[in-house]
Amino acid sequence: MSEIDGHTQLFGLFAHPAAHSKSPMMHNLSFEKRGINARYLAFDVTQETLPAAIEGLRALHMGGVNLSMPLKEAVIPLLDHMDPAAKLVGAVNTIVNRDGELTGYTTDGAGILASLPADLDLKKTRALIFGAGGAAKSAAIALALAGVEHLTIVNRHVDNGSRGAQLRDLLRYETSAKVDLLSMGETTSVRCAVADAKLIINATSMGMAPNTAMCPVPDASWLKPKQIVYDMVYNPLDTKLLQVAAAAGVQQRIDGLQLLAMQGAAAFKLWTNQEMPLADVRTALNQ
Numbered sequence: 001m002s003e004i005d006g007h008t009q010l011f012g013l014f015a016h017p018a019a020h021s022k023s024p025m026m027h028n029l030s031f032e033k034r035g036i037n038a039r040y041l042a043f044d045v046t047q048e049t050l051p052a053a054i055e056g057l058r059a060l061h062m063g064g065v066n067l068s069m070p071l072k073e074a075v076i077p078l079l080d081h082m083d084p085a086a087k088l089v090g091a092v093n094t095i096v097n098r099d100g101e102l103t104g105y106t107t108d109g110a111g112i113l114a115s116l117p118a119d120l121d122l123k124k125t126r127a128l129i130f131g132a133g134g135a136a137k138s139a140a141i142a143l144a145l146a147g148v149e150h151l152t153i154v155n156r157h158v159d160n161g162s163r164g165a166q167l168r169d170l171l172r173y174e175t176s177a178k179v180d181l182l183s184m185g186e187t188t189s190v191r192c193a194v195a196d197a198k199l200i201i202n203a204t205s206m207g208m209a210p211n212t213a214m215c216p217v218p219d220a221s222w223l224k225p226k227q228i229v230y231d232m233v234y235n236p237l238d239t240k241l242l243q244v245a246a247a248a249g250v251q252q253r254i255d256g257l258q259l260l261a262m263q264g265a266a267a268f269k270l271w272t273n274q275e276m277p278l279a280d281v282r283t284a285l286n287q
Contacts, residue, residue, distance in 0.1 A: 223245055
């Protein structure tokens, strides 16, 4: 890695907590592989200290930062500009500093699309998403804007005012997507929707440590081998859902590290205008 000097540019993560993040490893490895004189650090930033941190970003001429929840939403009033996709999602996970002007982006949706099989034609794809929180919203909007044929959202709460209903209505009003909303408790309807879907995404915390036994799909009989099963959880990497999918003979199983790498790659491209060395990053993430 190049030595730090007076020309080294600083990037970082604003999060609370921040110490557990894999982002510094991903970006510093990428800077090294691409010969870029830059460093990426993790900063513990709370909602209370966020305004000061953003002013520090400007004052120190940092190239940009990533943010985690709840900072993704809290940062919006502090920015100069927002990318249209970030406006629609209502959250920012990447900031680019261009001569003191801060623009907010969301790379989660781009990461989701980039991690799908290259030969998947979304315009001919029925998709189903478990969840209606921030991760589900990013996935749903990305799929809708990409022209997915039909989208089913499955959430615990679907009454008026719930996050599920709000997401359904947002997609219907702001995109041309055909969207259905089902309650997790409607077992028969959910099972039929799962069977009809080509792409199934878990955007909930079900299966995430320490609740590793939880799974939105009860057993392998719900799934078919030619489906694509995508779990956004990466701790553990081999979630209960992916295990159930494997038992059903599903060949195309996508884990959360793929999303982590792809959304990081989108941020890296915004900052440097270069491609992240994904093969090296993926190897490092798997270690």
